[in-house]
Amino acid sequence: MKIYLVGGAVRDKLLKIDSDDRDWVVVGSTPEEMMKQGFTPVGKDFPVFLHPTTQEEHALARTEKKTGSGYTGFECYFSEEVTLEEDLRRRDLTINAMALDESGMVIDPYGGQRDLEHKRLRHVSEAFSEDPLRVLRVARFAAKLAHLGFRVAEETMQLMSHITESGELEHLTAERVWLEWHKSLTTPSPHIFFNVLRDCGALAVLLPELNNLFGVPQPEKWHPEIDTGIHTLMVLKQAAQLSPCPQIRFAATVHDLGKGITPQNEWPSHKKHCHNGLALINQVCDRFKLPNDYRELALIVCEQHSNVHRAMELRSDTFVRIFAKIDVWRKPERLNALLTCCHADHTGRKGSEMKPYPQKAIFEQAYAAAAAVNAQDVIALGFKGKEIREQLDKLRAHQIKMELNLTH
Template sequence: MKTYLVGGAVRDRLLHRPVHERDWVVVGATEAEMLAQGFRPVGKDFPVFLHPQTSEEYALARTERKSGHGYGGFTVYASPDVTLEQDLERRDLTVNAMAETEDGEVIDPYQGRADLDARLLRHVSPAFSEDPLRILRVARFAARYAPLGFSVAPETMTLMRGMVDAGEVEHLVPERVWKEISRALTEPRPDIFIQVLRDCGALKVLLPEVDCLFGVPQPPLHHPEVDTGDHILRALRQAPADLPVRFAVLVHDLGKGITPEHVLPSHRGHEAAGLPLVKEVCQRLRVPNPITTLSLGVCEYHLHCHKAFELRPQTILKMLRALDALRRPERFEQFLESCEADARGRLGLEDREYPQVDYLRAARDSAANVDPQVLISEGFQGAELGKALDRARLQALTNLKNTYGTPG
């Protein structure tokens, strides 16, 4: 019975990156032996155990055989006669197929260390093609390690394209797809995740509403980069590493994908046109409700944000109500961050000033600072109280507009 540190912990240590969790593989042991040593079983599909003191995961060395479609279509074989090399061979990428002994020796049968040095994400074996979820994992790793110069190996990209062409991606369940998307969007380069999926053809299957934005022109006066898909990638690079904000940025311009060709490059009304598409994507991927709500708000009102200084106080108050900004200031802040990323996700305008966010923050605060108790003390109640509140908030927004001025 021998125990090895495996996977990401070995990879990140060799890259001199922080190691946040450690996984172990046990060779030459049975489930009974693990239980006898106090390990707690947690694996449903294959034997995984938690260490009695550290709670780190220890898995028995295993092999896998394809037995169906999708992520779960495998028959697992775990036995004391499975070798470390056999266990590592079933892993996705060579950089994830290294192990380390208790005394620090790195075991690297598939040249993962060489690929780390070459900054390549390369599949271990043809068995990679048996699990379509690995396409999303590779794209996610590309998004994580792009700042270090990593890219997907050409032969791995070719293999991924073949998997897409074979229809394997269509068998992925929405929950697994969303889990990978949600993790990838918080990586340092979420735009690389989308680009890799597009390069192998998976984006057209998983997010066709986003894929069709590439090649759609926009007015160069407002969008010097012209291409809508390019704009989305640029906006993702500008967005803070917050999942709701980045997902809202990803889908905020879906309406531009269905603009009739004869009116291009204009996209008048794309906000309203995009709402049903955003709803469809969120329903299909089982996106959590708070993220869906933010995404719909950004889709519908991002142009309001860009034109904030041109809006009448009545329009601003209506927008604040629609976004539930007075009761949910944290979501309104995410809305502002999404709109700022949209404004800066344009060629040559990455460092532009965007004073609209400060103005709309001040507008929200002005409206929120109207005290209903003062109005109640003046005798207002019921429906009349609501009307009085609206009048007071409208006056506060009017005063703000008169004192704030228009930048420039």
């Protein structure tokens, strides 16, 4: 029985980056022997065991055979005779198909170290095309490692295009797609995830609402990049630089979906996109069963980003209405999330990447002034019921007017 550290932990160790991804493969053992050694079985589809001390997962070396559609259509085979090289061969990318033995020696049968050196994401074998989920995994790894200069190998991109054309992506569950999408939102370059999916045709299958933005023009005066899809990924890139929050990054991704359904005879104007995008965001959130906090922030950003951009033109009572609409009095953190997305939208344009966004400070000033109004003081004046809210709003608008030196 031999135990090897495999996969992401080996890759990240060689890249000298932090990793909490520790997977172990056991060669030359059986389930009975593992349990005799004190390991606890936890695997359903194939034999995985928890180490008696560290509780880390240890899987018996195995091979897989394609038996049906999708990423679950596999037959797993394991025995004492399955070698480490056979186990590594079933993995997706060469940089994930390396192992470390107990002495610290790297075992690299498929050229993973060479691909690390050349910053290349390359599939291990033709068996790559048997699992459609790997299209999303490669896109995620591209987003994770793009800042280090990694790119998807041309031959791997061709296989990903082949998987897309085969219709296999349609067998992926919404939950698995969202899992990879969500992981991509925590990487340094989440926009690369969508670039890769688009390059192999997968974006049109998995997220047509976003894919439809490419080729849709915007006014060149405000958007020198013109293309709405390009703008959207620029916004996501900027959002990732401004915040590590995945909810903010998601909202930045979908904030302009409404532009994808603007009638062509209205191009390049998109007057109703803030309203039209709401149904599309709900559609995406329903399909992928997203958590409510992702949906709620995305809807707020879609509906309000144009208003925030016009901060210099707003009336004091309009600020109060916006604050009420986003429920900022109960959830003050929403304001910063909204403003961060709007900041990213502003800088996510060609030539505007470094431009300041004074609207953020204006909204923060307005909120601070309005928040200084005390509801208890209003109640002490004798106002009751509905009158309390009306008087609060009047006082808040007055405070904003004074703070921002507004004439209305």
